[in-house]
Amino acid sequence: MDKSNVSVYDSIDKLSRDSRAKLIREIKKNLSLNSSVLSLNSSNYLDSDSAVQVDDFLSKKFMEESFWIRIWIYILSFFQRDRTKEDVYKIYLLKNLERRVNNMYKNSVIDFRKGYLRVGFVEMFFEFYCHLIKLKGYFRMLESDNIVEQAMFEIIQGKIPNSKSKMEDFLEPEEYEQFVKKDKSQKELDEIIKIKINNYISSIPSQIYVVVEEMFEFFYILNSVAFFPYKSFFSFFDIELLDDKDNFDIADLDGTISTSFESVDKYFKCFCEIVHTLRDIVINEEVLKIIIKNYFLIVKSNENGILNEENLLDVDSIFKNMLGIIIKLINLSKTLPYLDVFKIYYENPVLTPKKYVPCFDVRSFYENILFLNVSEQLVENYSKSVTSMATKELKSLIKNYNVIMNLDKIIFKGLDLDYSVFKKLYFMNxxxxxxxxxxxxxxxxxxxxxxxxxxxxxxxxxxxxERDINILRKEIYDLYFELNYRNGEYENYNSEDYSSDDSYRDKTLEWCLREVETIKRLVFKFISCFVDLREKYMALLDNNNAFIQSALNMFNKLSTEDNVKISLSYVINNMLLIVKQALFVLENL
Structure with missing residues (x-):
């Protein structure tokens, strides 16, 4: 029997009466079918309309539940045809789509006798698809650098009275100072920020989030339309449509098409829902223009975030182009026969696709973007804050701090040097x-x-x-003395007319560059010694030895004229704070 040309219906019709009766009995027996619309005549045989009866029976019930698919599989196995549930699904679906879609249009769009689906079925959506490709190009352009998110953030901020977005809004100065000094970790600070942002978010009326969701709904619906997996959807027809419509050869469509109905339901329903939703969307032109303008501000503007005249013209041009494409898509969605096809596919003349609801939560988005923005400010401001804090700590530690801060004005003036290293030496001195x-x-x-x-x-x-610190102290004093001596010599050299002789300047520069490594070694040794001191004295304060604790808690007068007494442990604690300040300043000068 030729499996490809002989239909199951013809085969049933050609069965002998005994074989037909056996088929019905076996279906009932194997599928526990106690009652059926498949009726037998008085002779226990199918009546003369048996083929039509089986066809109608299977066609009407086929899509209701998998039980009816099992009937088809059994019938096929009766004829020794090895078919899966998917095969049966294809046979039924293709036959019905071919018959009913072709009846709707003048020219047949489906022809399974040749073993492939004609592109007419897809041509119904081809113009729609071509506009989508253009729109997708714009969406790809706008998806970089969080452009849409920044636009949404801007609109939310504009709708909230006294909105907050700065680091200072969610962190106390003391908390940030602890972070800069590394008394609090980034993780600890993040937890503080999250709690405060959550409290702030909860204080905002929920209606504001609803309004913003409605403003952006059109954009996310269009985004879903543009990025719908069309290649997967058209693989239902096994048609490889290229994103570049110019490469789509209309003259050679038949050579590229064959049938493949393996995952149609997954995509078909979603596609119809999106197109159905598209026809009723309201375009918020203000939102669209803000998004496009943000693209140029973030990607195309100068360092000051200012758009030139050409950029402003581009904003207007892209806005008009996108708006034109969107309007065409909405108009097409109102005229496409997608509802007819949808109803045929689901065999329900009153069935309508559900409205597509884009999944985005403005409240959660706003909370997340606020956290990211504040965290980014922490990172961006850190270097500047550390420098500022180091200067502040320096001023509180060293009265004559100008000697350190203005070092580049007095040490080897005019030499191309990194003065931060010399500032460290002066600070240690x-x-x-x-x-x-x-x-x-x-x-x-x-x-x-x-x-x-x-x-x-x-x-x-x-x-x-103590000895190590004293050795370090002497090295620093000696180098400081030599540096000042050479500085004095260099000033004398500059005060005289040696413009034609650069040899002394070169020698001074060479000495400086050589001593930079010496200073770095002294800085490392300073940090090692005073970190060791801090750890040893903290351990001493925690020591449980009775004599040590007694000595530490011994009180002494501050002066002979003052009756205020302090303990040695109090003095050590203050000393440890000074050491901590000094290490922070030295590391960040």
Whole structure:
């Protein structure tokens, strides 16, 4: 039996009466079919209209549930045809679409006898598709750099009285200062920001979010239309339409088409819903223009965010082009026969596609974008804030801070140098001279000679640290002295007329570049020593030794004229704060 040319209906009609009866009995037996519209005459055989009866029976019930597909599969297996549920689905669907769609149009658009689907069925949507390709190009242009999101954010902000978006709106100065000083981590700060943003979001009337959703609904519906997976949808017809319509060869369509109905339902229903929704959308021209303008502001503007005259003309041109395409698509969606095809496909003359509802939550979006914006401000402002904080801490630590801040005006003026390294040397010199020698050295000696007097092992570690610091101190003083000496010589050189001889200048520059590495080594040693000091003295404060605790809590008068007494532990805590400040300044000068 020729499987491709002989229909199942013809085969049933040619069965002998006994075979027909056997087929009906087997269907009832194997499928537990106790009652059926398949009637037998008094002789227990199918009547003369059996083929029509089977056809009508299967056609009417086929799509209702998988049970009827099983009937078809059994019938096919009776004729020893190996068919799957998908095969049966194709046979039924293709036959019905061919018959009923062709009846709607003058020229047949489907022809399965040749084994392929004629493109007429797709041609109904081809003009629509061509406009979509143009629109998709614009959407691709607008999807970069969060352009649409920024436009939505701008509109939301404009609708909220006294809207907030700055880092300062969601962080106290003290909290941010702790972050800059690394007393709080980025994660801890993020949690604080999230809580405050959530409280702010909850305080905004929900109606504002609804209004913005409605304003952007048209855009997201069009976006869904533009980025609908057309190639997958047309694979239902196995037609490879190219995104460039100029490469679509109308003259050779038959050579590129064959039938493949494997996932039509998934795409067909969604496509009809989108087209059906499109016909009723209202274009918000204000939103569209803001989105396009944002594209040029973000991508095409100058450093100051200003558009030139050419950009402004481009904004207007793209706006008009997009608006024209959108209007054509809406008009086409009102005239396309998609409703007829949809009703045929689902065999229901009153069935209508549901409205397509784009999935976007303005409230969640606003909350997320606020968090991202504030987090971005943290990152952007960090370097500037660290520098500002380091300057502030420097001024609180060193009275003569101008010597450090204005170093480039007095040290080897005119040399092409990175003065930040020399500022670090001057800072370390001022720290030892004004703070360590005056306020810290005696504390270290007291700890070594009094607090740790009875703890030899621990005392030796603290004494070693004190010696290391004193060695570092001497190295810094010596280099500082030499630097000042050479600076004086260089000033004398500049005050005399040596314009024709650059040898001394070159030698000075060479010395500076060589000593830069020495200063870097001293900075590293300074940080190592004072980090070690901080850790050792914090451990000392937590030490449970009774004698150590007694010595630490011993009170002394601040001065002979003052009755206020303080403990050594209080002094050490203050010293640790100074060390922390000094390390922060040194790392960020």
């Amino acid at each position: 001022e720290f030892f001279k004004c703070i360590y020698d005056v306020r810290m050295m005696e504390v270290l000696k007291t700890v070594n000679n009094v607090v740790l007097a009875h703890n030899t092992d621990l005392r030796s570690l603290y004494i070693k640290l």
